[in-house]
Structure formats: structure tokens, C-alpha cells
Amino acid sequence: MRIVQYRSGDVVGCGVQVGNDVYATGYATTLALLEDGARGAEALAAASTGEPTSYDQIIHPIKPWKIFGSGINYKAHGEEAAMFTPPREPRFDFIKLSTAVIGPGEPIVIPPTNDVIKRGPGMDDLKFADYGFAVDYEVELGVVIGKRAKNVRAEDAWDFILGYTVINDVSGRSVQLNNAQVDLGKSFDTFCPMGPCIVTKDEIGDLFAVRIQSHVNGELRQNALISDQLFPPHVAIEWLSSIITLEPGDVLSTGTPGGIGLFHDPPKMLQAGDTVTVSASGIGELTNPVVAGTARTRPAA
Secondary structure (H helix, E strand, O other), X not given: OEEEEEEEOOEEEEEEEEOOEEEEOOOOOHHHHHHOHHHHHHHHHHHHHOOOEOOOEEEOOOXXXXXXXXXXXXXXXXXXXXXXXXXXXXXXXXXXXXXHEEOOOOXXXXXXXXXXXXXXXXXXXXOOHHHOOOEEOOEEEEEXXXXXXXXOOHHHHHHHEEEEEEEEOOEEHHHHOOOOOHHHHHOOOOOEEEEEEEEEHHHXXXXXXXXXXXXXXXXXXXXXXXXXXXXXXXXXXXXXXXXXXEOOOOEEEOOOOOOOHHHOOOOOOOOOOOEEEEEEOOOEEEEEEEEEOOOOOOOOO
């Protein structure tokens, strides 16, 4: 089953997508459906027996309360940095805020670098400031929690997964890597493209055979299997749920493989005019243009 959110005029709804058709569940959002427990599950199962609904646009499939970001979960990504030591336990280094979430086709907006936050050439005391906000891409598998999870054992964790989506963990490196502002660098508005849908776990025969990729302007940048993860989803859920209660609709962004822009020589940071596509086999692909923002806090000097 492919769960989507759609917009028709000013109305947003949660539906089930079959081919190009979308069947309404009767819920305004996926999060509301999941929070309604058994009744939401019944509505989801019954949706495709009705008539398709009209829609203008498929948007992000969910806007979670919590998005947990794994910093290092692929050996190839860790080895891009100097002095890499493989982690001994799952690493969730940041929380990505839901205000950053956008859907298919929506623009990744790079705000002006000469407004409140100053970044630009010659700022030698700040890492990567020569690249402005040093905006980077990261393809990641998103794991969507289906029911409340607390102190879950790894072998039972699969039962708490609703399904999977694709995430582009866009990052402003010159904020993230200065003054330990990881959450802020990861949570600029529009810096969490997600979609195009949530594929329920029953439709993914072998999760470890799923391949994730990123392309920038058609150039392949990242390419890995979920089997390459150091700590797969069931292990991550055990770890996180021992600390934090996971609620229906929470999302785990499970790390990125090697090939991010930061570690190219020279770095390949995103620029206005670029197009980024991230994908996962069996789930789909998510494409977003990159644009220069014009909204300002202060007038241009």
C-alpha cells in the first residue's frame, strides 16, 4: 500500500495511491490517521474499495512530530572524514524539525547569505563559509513508526514500523559545522524533502536489498544498499525507544552513504538552478529544484 497526502485546491487529505489514482481515507493528514489507531487502520484498508478522488498535487506523505537523524550509519560515509572510528552503537546526532518538510517538486530554498546570518567568501574563521550556507544533499531511507514504541526489543521492532519513505536530508554545512549548531543546520525551512509516498512494510520483500541513490543534475552522487547500514532499522528502534517514546508518525532518517557534496574535492555544494533527485528502489523517487530565496529579515545593503 502506498500512502500519500494530496492537495485539491485548498483542501489537503490522506489517501491510498494505486497507479495514478488516489483514494481518500477520510482523514486530513496521515498523522491524524495514525493517531486514530485501529479506526485509522480500518479506514486505510477500506480506502481503495471506494471511488478515486480528484487531486491537484501529491505533497509530502506525512509531517511528523519528531524526525530523528542518524549522522553515521554507513561505513563509506564515515570514511569520507579523517580519523574515522566506526561507532559502537547507533548514532542519532540531531533532530530535524517538521517545519523543514516539503514534498515532490517543491523548491529547496537557499536564503540570502548576507542577511541576519552572515556567510560568504573571506570568512576564514568559519568552516565552509566560502560556499555561503554550503547547502548539501543526503539521500536517506525514512522509517515511519506505526504505533507507540517504548523499550522495544530489536527482534520485535519490525512490528512497530508502518512503512518506508525517501528523505533528502538537506544540510547547511556552514551553520551545522560551526558552534555545534547541528539541529539548526539541518532544519532550515525546506531542508527536508520527503516522499513521494510511504510504502507499507508488507510491500517491501527484502528491505536490505533496497537501493538508495542521489543524483544532482542527472549525475549519480550516492549509491548504496540498506544492507550497508551499520545499524539497521530494528536495531535503531531498540536503541531510540530505550531513551525516547516513539509515537505513531515519528520518522527515523537512517543515515546517508558516501558521496555527499561536502567531501568532494573541491566540495560540490548545491546552487540555485540545480535539481536533486533522491530515490529508493520499490518506494520511488523524489525530485526538488534548488532556488535562491528572496525573503529577507533586513533590507539588502
